[in-house]
Amino acid sequence: MTNKRVQLGRKILSANEEYAQENQNLLREKGKYCLNMISSPGSGKTAILARTISDVRDRVKIGVVEGDIQTDIDAERIRATNAPAIQINTDGACHLSATQVNAALHQIGLNELDLVVIENVGNLVCPTAFELGEDGKVVVLSVAEGDDKPAKYPAIFSKAKVLLLNKIDLVNMGAVDFDVDKAMADAKRLNKDIEIFCISAKTGEGMADWYDWLIRKAGK
Amino acid sequence: MTNKRVQLGRKILSANEEYAQENQNLLREKGKYCLNMISSPGSGKTAILARTISDVRDRVKIGVVEGDIQTDIDAERIRATNAPAIQINTDGACHLSATQVNAALHQIGLNELDLVVIENVGNLVCPTAFELGEDGKVVVLSVAEGDDKPAKYPAIFSKAKVLLLNKIDLVNMGAVDFDVDKAMADAKRLNKDIEIFCISAKTGEGMADWYDWLIRKAGK
Numbered sequence: 001m002t003n004k005r006v007q008l009g010r011k012i013l014s015a016n017e018e019y020a021q022e023n024q025n026l027l028r029e030k031g032k033y034c035l036n037m038i039s040s041p042g043s044g045k046t047a048i049l050a051r052t053i054s055d056v057r058d059r060v061k062i063g064v065v066e067g068d069i070q071t072d073i074d075a076e077r078i079r080a081t082n083a084p085a086i087q088i089n090t091d092g093a094c095h096l097s098a099t100q101v102n103a104a105l106h107q108i109g110l111n112e113l114d115l116v117v118i119e120n121v122g123n124l125v126c127p128t129a130f131e132l133g134e135d136g137k138v139v140v141l142s143v144a145e146g147d148d149k150p151a152k153y154p155a156i157f158s159k160a161k162v163l164l165l166n167k168i169d170l171v172n173m174g175a176v177d178f179d180v181d182k183a184m185a186d187a188k189r190l191n192k193d194i195e196i197f198c199i200s201a202k203t204g205e206g207m208a209d210w211y212d213w214l215i216r217k218a219g220k
Numbered sequence: 221m222t223n224k225r226v227q228l229g230r231k232i233l234s235a236n237e238e239y240a241q242e243n244q245n246l247l248r249e250k251g252k253y254c255l256n257m258i259s260s261p262g263s264g265k266t267a268i269l270a271r272t273i274s275d276v277r278d279r280v281k282i283g284v285v286e287g288d289i290q291t292d293i294d295a296e297r298i299r300a301t302n303a304p305a306i307q308i309n310t311d312g313a314c315h316l317s318a319t320q321v322n323a324a325l326h327q328i329g330l331n332e333l334d335l336v337v338i339e340n341v342g343n344l345v346c347p348t349a350f351e352l353g354e355d356g357k358v359v360v361l362s363v364a365e366g367d368d369k370p371a372k373y374p375a376i377f378s379k380a381k382v383l384l385l386n387k388i389d390l391v392n393m394g395a396v397d398f399d400v401d402k403a404m405a406d407a408k409r410l411n412k413d414i415e416i417f418c419i420s421a422k423t424g425e426g427m428a429d430w431y432d433w434l435i436r437k438a439g440k
Contacts, residue, residue: 040260041344041369041372042260042365042366042369069373092375122345122372123343123344124343125289125342125343144364144387144396145260145261151290152261152288155289167364175395
């Protein structure tokens with residue numbers, strides 16, 4: 001990498017960090033907890049969110065900022081639960097920026113919410129490098145992706161507060177080979193404080209513990 | 221995006237394109253066919269390659285350039301089939317560059333091979349924008365990722381010569397909900413010439429048609 005490229009890279013990151021700080025100030029001023037959800041495409045982020053919103057609606061009011069390259073398929077799935085969702089289309093870009101999230105936070109109706117979840121673009125690599133002003137990152141790993149993913153994509157597992165090991169029903173029925181203990185041990189080796197929940201957004205298995213964590217963090 | 225950033229982005233792409241051209245010249249001069257395999261993490265690229273190498277070894281000699289952020293887990297899986305594999309660790313970067321591939325092509329022993337497969341970093345977005353000098357791209361989609369992926373990540377489906385719809389055994393056993401016809405129709409809408417093979421690298425289902433395509437392209 002040339003010096004010029006490194007310098008410009010730093011400038012872009014630092015403009016992002018300024019907006020991330022502004023987002024964090026806004027969220028703290030309003031007393032709202034915020035999570036940045038990161039995973040590969042198709043790990044089940046939207047399914048987890050839609051089920052969570054429905055199941056905890058009497059305790060926690062959740063709003064969602066949806067990041068996608070194209071389409072508003074995911075925001076529509078969230079709106080079907082009657083939760084507010086702001087769709088951001090990145091138009092090819094591989095991650096959300098704090099600037100985009102800032103605009104969404106001003107539209108979502110923060111005063112009516114307890115918790116904001118930002119569903120990032122499906123990408124296990126790039127979104128990790130861009131702070132959005134969140135209180136914590138949640139990494140979702142579908143068991144169909146394989147138990148070597150914490151070792152192969154360590155950055156997000158090192159930084160996340162929570163790992164949701166999703167589609168655990170596929171392990172239980174013997175449909176995929178996935179060593180749960182190995183994946184959990186690798187994630188803990190990278191990040192001893194990471195909270196891990198084995199869940200299935202499809203069957204509901206394991207979701208209650210994740211809800212308890214979320215309700216606690218939302219101050220409820 | 222500032223003008224300066226756009227200009228620098230263009231310069232980086234164009235340096236990549238120069239190396240991509242050099243790679244293409246080298247491959248054509250030696251008469252070797254080359255594929256660039258792109259997918260989300262955990263769609264099964266390495267499993268597909270390992271089974272393909274073993275099953276076609278009497279017809280086609282395959283070498284693999286392995287792109288990963290960290291670890292040489294994938295190269296070791298390929299070497300277990302006795303095929304040559306050159307591991308590139310991108311050290312955090314989200315895609316392979318033509319420069320990295322150029323170095324690997326000079327190490328892999330091209331003269332002994334019929335076909336080179338570049339297994340890109342697991343990322344459905346960024347690798348699509350960087351030509352490596354290949355004859356064609358192969359996109360792999362695991363049915364566990366959901367049938368909305370062609371619509372949500374259109375760039376790679378628009379550019380690929382082949383779509384491998386992997387883990388089709390999970391659809392057959394009813395373990396995941398995935399509308400094969402919808403995914404295929406969406407991919408064809410983006411790219412009418414795309415060749416689609418429904419396969420399972422685990423059970424071997426559908427692999428024979430993919431092998432026929434590969435053997436034809438390798439000029440065998």
